[in-house]
Amino acid sequence: AQSVTQLGSHVSVSEGALVLLRCNYSSSVPPYLFWYVQYPNQGLQLLLKYTTGATLVKGINGFEAEFKKSETSFHLTKPSAHMSDAAEYFCAVTFMFSGGYNKLIFGAGTRLAVHP
């Protein structure tokens, strides 16, 4: 069965420090991978996605993630944290099912705190 694991439900960094949010997936077929960000009482906003091609993908707000098939990982990074990055981050994986719809499987989320 496909699943997504986000290591660390809470991560705290100093402003200006490296942000690293971890995501591992399990899948028997090639996955499509996504990172979403959620600010309080809002919906989810897409940060970046990996489908095929280049394994290092860049997203909005200075975030990037690298797909490592051998490690079944898709960790999210940002070189320098900003106060506005404080939010909850979700890793998600999808697979094509018959009938044409794609089912997103989400990790439990990681809440990022940024302190001065």
Added chain:
Amino acid sequence: SQTIHQWPATLVQPVGSPLSLECTVEGTSNPNLYWYRQAAGRGLQLLFYSVGIGQISSEVPQNLSASRPQDRQFILSSKKLLLSDSGFYLCAWGDRGDQPQHFGDGTRLSIL
């Protein structure tokens, strides 16, 4: 460009009352539509998805139902709300293939 609208933003309902949450999408045709629930401090649980008008699939048995009366309209309903129905409800749309899903701003539902 495509947009997705959900309403209301917040809702407080007594136990046993009915529910109707609405979601509409603009700027695309025949999208896949999804309803998720997010319990406090937890991830997202897929409740329903739809690949076309009148086509609804349920992911988990529950007190809720969904309908798609028009191509870009998705409704989440209940005849009698339970305390356990409290949560943050999110509607999403997606194209087929490897494209991501796009989410509405959500509805915060509190059951008293």
